[in-house]
Amino acid sequence: MTGPNTALALMVRPSKPKRGASHILLEEIADSLFRGPAKVDHGIDLLIRETHACRLSQGKALAQIPDIAVPHMLEGREGAKALIVFDGALVDALIEQQTLGRISAAPRVERPVTAIDAALSMGFAVSLTSKLAEVSVDRRDAKALTGYSCGSSQTDRAALSLSLSEPAYDVLKVTLDLGPGLKTAQAILLFPAAKEVEKPKPKKINPAMVAALKDCDLQVTAHLPSIRLPATTLLGLEEGSVIPLPQDILFRTHLCDRDGVLIGKGRLGQLNGCRAFRLDGPEQSPMNEVPLEQVAQLPPDVEVTQTSPDVALPPLNDLPPEVSPELPPELSPAELPAVP
Known part of the structure; x- marks a missing residue:
């Protein structure tokens, strides 16, 4: 069915509130x-009748606050600010419990909230904040809710709008059955929207x-x-001098590229009469952190040396004969450990 205003209706169709893991978390911990702080700290029995959490813009989040309500500010890390809001029915129940020792079933008399209402409902806000900190420690997925402390109440809506300056907020609305069966009230929690880590876009490769x-x-x-030598030994070095090396030095060899970047560690030995290097395992170095796809994007001035695969490493037996007899027994070329 279409009409003259169909196109306009499609343009102004409201978008659905966004939901994610943080909103499921808020509903689960409600x-x-x-219930715990209400019963233990204030002697009030209540049941959770309904919970709903979603992400709203700053303006829409503040619009969820009822006209008759007491907002309590929460101060977080690095200047973060959150909000706990009690509607008029919940404020009246808290005051009745403190003054009469019970919750009255009489209907609420419509009146604006006062500074006395804010002061008498502050204790419940403090209890909720303490319980929030306790629950956040127990759950690993609640890090965004940690670090808050209860501040002052703020009934001035203009000042409230200036205090909550984040572009979006995670909003939890909770419907409470007080008594149970005596009063129905509502509480609202607003937290700065949890930041989602953007996934890097894959780069095009050749x-x-x-x-x-x-x-x-x-x-x-x-x-x-490297090894240490006495100064007298260094001063006495000349062409043809032999420097004795410990045998375990062969098992502490480093493999580097031509710029000196460490690629890996391993052992030096021989295989089929040729010098060989066995890699123990990859080394955590900048070279290993660059995927092959990114190597394909190296600038054109990077030189890649290519040698013929037919060129073999020189065998250890081709060393000059005058060097071999003077090597210590543990470093004899013929006795270098074989690389499996």
Whole structure:
């Protein structure tokens, strides 16, 4: 069915409030958040009849506050501000419990809230804040609700709008059955909307460049760790001098690229008569943190050295014969540990 205002109705159609994990959390903790403090701290029996949480803009969130209500400010970390709101029926029940020792079933007389109402309902707001801190510690998914303390009440709506300056808020509305069966009241909680981490957008890559890089040979170098020598030994070094090395130094070799960036650690030995390096495991270095897809986007001035796969490492037996006899027994080239 269409009409002259159909297009206009589609343009002004209200959007549904957003819901997420933070709103399910608020609904789940509502029962323990209200029933425990009400019974233990104030002697009030109540039941949770209905809960609903959603995300609203700042203006729409403040519009949820009834005309007759007492808002209590909550002060959080880094200047964050939240709100606990009690409607007139809940404020009257709190005052009756403190003055009469019971909740009256008489209907509420319509009247504006006063500073006395705010002062007498402050105790329940403090109890809810303490329970909120306790519940937040028990649940790992409630970190956004931690760190709040009850501040002052704020009945001035203009000042309230200036205090709550976040663009969006997570709003929890709770319908309470006091007595039960004596009064129906409502409480509203407003918290700054939990920030959602944006997922990084995948970058476009050149498949041909990735394939070409996979077939390239990159230049790497194995480095033995440094050792300490007496100053007299250093002063006596000359061409042909032999520096004795401990045997375990072979198992502490570092594999680096041509810029000196550490790629991994391992052991130095021989395989089929050639020097060989066995990698113990990947090293957490900037080189390992760069995916291959990002390597394909390196600037054109990065040089990649490619060698023929037919060129083998020189065998240890090709070392000059005058060097071998003077090496310590544990570093004899023929006795280097084989790499499996």
